[in-house]
Amino acid sequence: MHNAIDLLKERGFLAQCTDEETLREALDQGPVTFYVGFDPTADSLHAGHFIALMAMSHLQKAGHRPICLVGGGTGTVGDPSGRTDMRKVMTDETIRYNCECFKKQIARFIDFTDDRAIMVDNGDWLRSLNYIELLRDVGAHFTVNRMLAAESYKQRWEKGLTFLEFNYMIMQAYDFLELNRHYGCRLQMGGDDQWSNIIAGVELCRRKSNQTVFGLTNKLLTKSDGTKMGKTAGGALWLDAKKTSPYEFYQYWRNIDDADIENCLSLLTYLPMDEVRSLSAAEGREINRSKEILAYEATKIVHGAQAADQARNTAQILFSGGTSTDIPQVSCTLGEKLIDVLTRGGVLSSKGEARRLIQQGGLTLNNIRITDEHYVLNSSDFSHGEALLKKGKKKHYKLTCCR
Known part of the structure; x- marks a missing residue:
């Protein structure tokens, strides 16, 4: 059997690792408990999480035990990594709801039977922390100089980094310490944009518990030209x-x-x-x-x-030129401008984009090319209240008319 490191490398997951050779030895010696965190910024995971979930699944299939962490605590702050502005502050009710949605989706990838995996919520320990004790017990191990050198903070420095967000790295590092103490977790995994946060957790475990733990990041989901996919x-x-x-x-x-x-x-x-x-x-x-x-x-x-x-x-x-009930549906009304339907229904992100598509001949309605950017939907466009819209060569949508 391949070492899990070899598996991740072969499939293209591995981006960075804190101590690859020692981690390789640990993975060879027996099951290693590892974790990945998911902050509940929405009520669904997205394609960017897909890679992390697949990496977790591969490690579990190789015999190691995952901890799936949902951020009921860190979600109250929001990770500044990869952000040009501060995340919207969510209510506790929204955070709880999003966490429950995440748990259901994660279970499609990870086998939780017979204690093969663990699901935890960092709100269970972060929300009960005493702030002064946290500052003295954990904050003393972080230097502001080193934190500001982190890429996630450097990107926000000129525009403004709130003190709220500045605490995020400490909170995530504390998660690793907590999971190491209570579950023997020895490895944290995450996207490559999490490298600074992961290193902070590795270092905190070393300083507080004299434990050798590891950090590993997977590549982000990008196209061949380097732009984000998904x-x-x-x-x-x-x-x-x-x-x-x-x-x-x-x-x-x-x-x-x-x-x-x-x-x-x-x-x-x-x-x-x-x-x-x-x-x-x-x-x-x-x-x-x-x-x-x-x-x-x-x-x-x-x-x-x-x-x-x-x-x-x-x-x-x-x-093959047929129709199906399974394609995305967009509702509309007679007399409504097609360009308004396209933007409201999420077919296109803006009216400008819709106009350009029409001007380039990339939009058809019932297999007839639309050339008028002011086109108004009428009864002749619909058969039994439905019409077939095609964007470009491959994107199909069903327009349903509400009279």
């Missing part, structure tokens, strides 16, 4: 079927660039690497078959085999 016209690519339908999810991966196929197959499926390399080497029309396999496998992991089958069947029907 964004759609309507916003994030969510893992909740109510926010992003299985068909939309399937189509996103079906339509990625050829250059991104190997990376996505490696990170977002369980396919053996020999098969990944073979599919990625395809050319011409065969590369589309590879994309269909990627889309199906990713959708099956997130939404289940039945939803993946239905999404694939829908795509095949639409590609």
Whole structure:
């Protein structure tokens, strides 16, 4: 069996590690308890979390025990990493609700039977901390100079970093200390933008408990040109079927660039690497078959085999010129401007983008190209209250008319 480090490297997960050789030895010696944290910034996880969940799943399958941490405590502050402004402060009720949504989604990836994994909420310990005791017991081990050198803080320095957010690194570091003390957790994993926070936790465990623990980051989900992947016209690519339908999810991966196929197959499926390399080497029309396999496998992991089958069947029907009840629906009314429907329904992010698409000939209604940016929907556009909208070559939407 591969060491888990080798597995993560081969599939392209590994970005940075605090002490790779010593961690490799620990993983060889027996099960290692590790954790990944998820702050409840929304009521659903999104494509950016997909990689972290897959990395956790691979480690669990290799015999190690995951702790899935939801941030009922850290969510009250908000991580400044990768942010140009302060996150919106959420109510306790919203945080609790989002945490419960996360728990259900995480359970699709991680096996919690027979104590194979643990689910915890850092609100259980962070909310009860005495602030003065925390400052003396934990704060004394952090230097402001070193904290400000962290990339997540440097990015915010000129625009303004609130003292609220400045505490986030200490809170996350304390999580690692708490999990090490109570569950024997020896490894924290997270996205590469979490490196500074993870190092802080490793160092705190060493100083407070004289424990050797490890930090490991996975690569972020990016395209071959370095830009973030997982964004759609309507916003994030969510893992909740109510926010992003299985068909939309399937189509996103079906339509990625050829250059991104190997990376996505490696990170977002369980396919053996020999098969990944073979599919990625395809050319011409065969590369589309590879994309269909990627889309199906990713959708099956997130939404289940039945939803993946239905999404694939829908795509095949639409590609052959048919119609399906499973494509995204957008409601509209007679007399409404099509450009308003497109932006309100999340088909396009702005009226400017909609106008450009129409001017470029990229929008059809019932297979008729729309050339008028002021086009108004009328009764002749609908059959039994429905019309088929096509954006570009591959994005389909069903317009449902509310008279």
